[in-house]
Amino acid sequence: MTTGRSTAVPSRAPAGSAERIWRVRGEADVPPALAALAPDTDTDADGDEAGPASTVTMTMTQALNQALRDAMAADERVLVLGEDVGRLGGVFRVTDGLLAAFGERRCLDTPLAEAGIVGFAVGLAMYGLRPVVELQFDAFAYPAFEQVVSHVAKLGARTAGRLRPAMVLRIPYGGGVGAVEHHSDSSEAYYAHTAGLKVVTPATVADAYSLLRDAIDDPDPVVFLEPKRLYWTRSPVDLPARAEPLGRAALRRAGRDVTVVTYGATVPVALEAAEAAAGRGWDVEVVDLRSIVPFDDGTVVASVRRTGRCVVLHEAQGFAGVGAEIAARVQERCFHSLAAPVLRVTGWDVPYPAPKLEHHHQPGVARILAAFERLQWDDEPDTRWLDPPGGRTS
Amino acid sequence: MTTEATGGLGQLVAGLLPSPSPIRFLDPAGEPVDEHGGYRPPSDELTVRAYEAMALVRRFDTQATALARQGRIAAFPSSSGQEACQAGAALALRPGDWLFPTYRDSGALLSRGVDPLEVLAPVRGHRHCGYDPLAHRCAPMSTPLATQAPHGTGLAVAARWKGTDEVALVLLGDGATSEGDFHEALNFAAVFRAPVVFLVQNNRYAISVPLSRQSAAPSLAYKGVGYGVRAEQVDGNDAVAVLAVLTEAVGHARAGLGPMLVEAHTYRMGPHTSSDDPGRYRDDDEVAMWRVRDPIERLRAYLRGRGLLGDAAEAAVAARAETLAAQVRAGVADDARVAPTEMFDHVYAAAPPVLAEQRAALLSELGADGEGAR
Structure with missing residues (x-):
């Protein structure tokens, strides 16, 4: 040190984003139409006491939380990071309690900057960590698009597999929850079109757990799309539910x-x-x-x-x-x-x-x-397209 | 730490701001000047090593440029005129540190010991990255601008968490400082006190667009204070100054004092790439003005003046440079072959069924005997 300058930087609170936290639906708001996969046979409280192979009834958010908890306990390289994932526990509470259980280096509130979060996570992954990024909403993941497409997806291929960023990008997606604009996009096609990414989405509480565990264990980067309107579905599940390898319908x-x-x-x-x-x-x-x-x-x-x-x-x-x-x-x-x-x-x-x-x-x-x-049950041809809207181009 | 504890906001700001003019140890003729701002000069041994590295980078650069003109490689983004930054970036690091280069930083990779033909792989056309990034602790050259800056920041934080004293050095150009990823990386680096150094080689042009259209900041180093990042500006054509400031910056990061932003004032003597025509956007007079500030000539004059570089040593460096050029010519002439199916091999850790099918389809296109598999 030769300049004799002060190098102190003031500590600052993690950037908050209260204005972006719209309402979080209560469980009472679950549309009854969702009952098909989620018979509400709940008699006990939450899934917090989930032990090995025990049957508990929980919501999809609780299953996701349990999957993160179990993955973090099983592998110290796993950490979660994103906006509001720490003290708040995520705007949907998926990361609830992880800060208290694992500390700040495993559950990291970041500045409010999605490209920065994903780029930062790429660097963590390059060093061997297994970041699980929460991008708060479908449409708010778009600032990170270049990092996802040009780096997360391609880094393994660019380096002949030497720097494959094993990471998960969790993205709550889709509508049906009465949200204001930019909170309801179904953005899966963008990611599915990008070679190098895996793209998964659960429809059941059990799959929410097992697919997230699989995604975290996977050597490839995985975009994990969480259907918002199923977040509060409840179902009995056997934990730890580990079904088939990722990629099976x-x-x-x-x-x-x-x-x-x-x-x-x-x-x-x-x-x-x-x-x-x-x-x-x-x-x-x-x-x-x-x-x-x-x-x-x-x-x-x-x-x-x-x-x-x-x-x-x-x-x-x-x-x-x-x-x-x-x-x-x-x-x-x-x-x-x-x-x-x-x-x-x-x-x-x-x-x-x-x-x-x-x-x-x-x-x-x-x-x-x-x-x-229109599936031609009587062998009658479907005439719907014979006179398309907009007329024929002669 | 509160601002009161450090003696107030003014003192805090003063500790982050760069020197009002670029740090310099040598004038363009190689004569020592007293503008070093108290930075410790590099050792004579390191300075002589820098001269050799810069000479090799220059020869590599002229050779690659010639090969691009001959159509033997696709294009070449020359760093001619920026050799002090290229060599300095590599020499300021330890083997365990990490370098995050851009496409213009072949010279930094070369100076870090990466094989010249592996450096050229992207423009030779067979691979996007020719070297093993883990073996050399060099990320692949970044073609998108500034996107490697958050990578370097994240890696540096991970290294710190693991308890190492490793540092990441991110190379950027002046144009990259306009990108959002530059902003986000500096912000993350400051918030998480990442052991990372951002070296902005301000060569005054982003292809054709001049610095005045990138930024109205007093100088790019002044961008640091807004993030709480200590910054410095240095004469990027003075190798002694570059080594002094980068060594200090890397030490600052290694000591756990947080990130540092260094702006090196330099000039891109050549075109953006071999496909560019700089005559359309800048005057010969301007180029001539920078030609007399050549970093290699300046360092050579300084070393000879101090008796650190004699005729024999200079001849030995020149001979090594010619050997390097010959190696590059021969390597490029020996057309790199790569199996066409390699494009499927590393997209995923294990090829999913869709890619396995497509790989088989390509093999079928190539013929059962694999003819054409080159």
Whole structure:
């Protein structure tokens, strides 16, 4: 030291973001339509006493919290970081109690800067840590897009595997919770289109736990999309629930007539539609992808070849969405088994609408049943596209 | 620590601000000047090593530029004129430290001991990064601007948490200081007291856009104070000053005193890359003005004046430079082959079924005998 200057930097509180914490729904607000996968048989309180292989009833947020807790206890390289993850426990309380249990180096409140958070986490991962980043909301993850696409996704390939950033980006996504704008995007297509990322999303409480544990253990970077409107679903689960390796779809309902391929928040919607369709004589099979990347062609193809009909369902807008990829893959692989075109049921191609309109945007049972009707049950061709809106281009 | 405890806000600010003019030990003729701001000069041994490293960087640079003109490599972003910063960045670090270079920092990689042909891999066209970043503790050269700055910050914090005294040195240009990632990295570095040094090589142009269009700051080093990051500015063409300031900065970080921002005033003598035409945006007079400030000539005059560099030593350095150039020419001529299927090999730790299928499809395109697999 030759300049004799003071080098002290004042300590400062972590940047807060109170204005971005909108309301967190209470459990009483859970839409009854979600009951299909989450029978509320809860008799005890929370999942906090979850021991090995014990059955407890918990919400999806509690399952995610337990997964983080168990992963952090199992591996000291695992740490969580993001905005408000520390003292607040996350705006959805997914990181509740982790600061107290593991200390600040394992549960780190960061400045409010998403590119910085992800870039910083890349550096942590380069040094061998296993960061689990919370990006507070779907649309607030966009500032980090360059870091995700150009670095998180590519670093392993750029360095012949020498610097593969094993990290998880947790992103609450999707609508259905009455949120103000920029809090309801379904952004999975951006990530699924980016080679080098894995993209998973749970639809059940048990999967929330097991998929997050798998994502944290995975050697590749994983975008872990948490469907906000399923956060408060409750279900009994056996912990630690560790199911299949990451990348396997799950058959949620067996049926003979039509396969619905979906993931995340629309899995319960598909099951509800399947019940309604049963009354009309259609026996519906529901495939929950769980993992968008890697994509489980085997489970999807086997199902569609059995049923001969396929409807792809998601909440995100349809154009150039994940459903387009699924429909193309099914058509390529199942053409000779198909009795009808593969149809997509999705949100409209609009920016996510205002809260009072969102139920008109989200695909529900009626939109799904309307698609079922068009599956050429009587061998009648679907005439819907013969006179498309906007007229013909002569 | 409160501001009261450090004697008030004014004193705190004074401790962060850079010197009002760039630190200099040598004038352009290599004569010592008293503008060193109290920084300790590097040892004679380190200064002589810097001269050799700079000469090698210059020769490597002219060779690679020639190969780019001949179309033997795709392009080359020359760092000619910035050799004091290139060599200085590498020589200020210990082997256990980490370097985060950009695409213009071939010279820093070379000076850190990375194989010249591995450095050139991206422009030779067979790999995005030719060297093992873990073996050399050098991140891949960053082509997006400033995105490596938060990486260096995160890595430095992880190293500190582990209890090591390792330091990360992030290289940036003047254009990169306009990027959001620069801001976020400095902010994170200060908040988490990361042992990281940000070296901004202010070479006055971002391709064609001059410094005046990047920033209205008094100088780029003044950006540090707003983050609580200690900053300094240095004559980037004075190798003695660069070594003195970077050694101090790295020591500051290593001692756990937090990050430091160093702005080195220099000049990009060549085009942005071999594909650029600087005649469209700057005058020959300006280039000529900087030519007389050449960092290698300045250091050479200083060393010879002090009797630290004789004819024999200079000839030995020149010979090593020619050997390096010949190695580069021969290596580039020996066309690097890479299996086409390598593009699938490291996307994921284990190829998912989709990529395994596509790999097989490419192999099929190449023919069953693998002909064309080059």
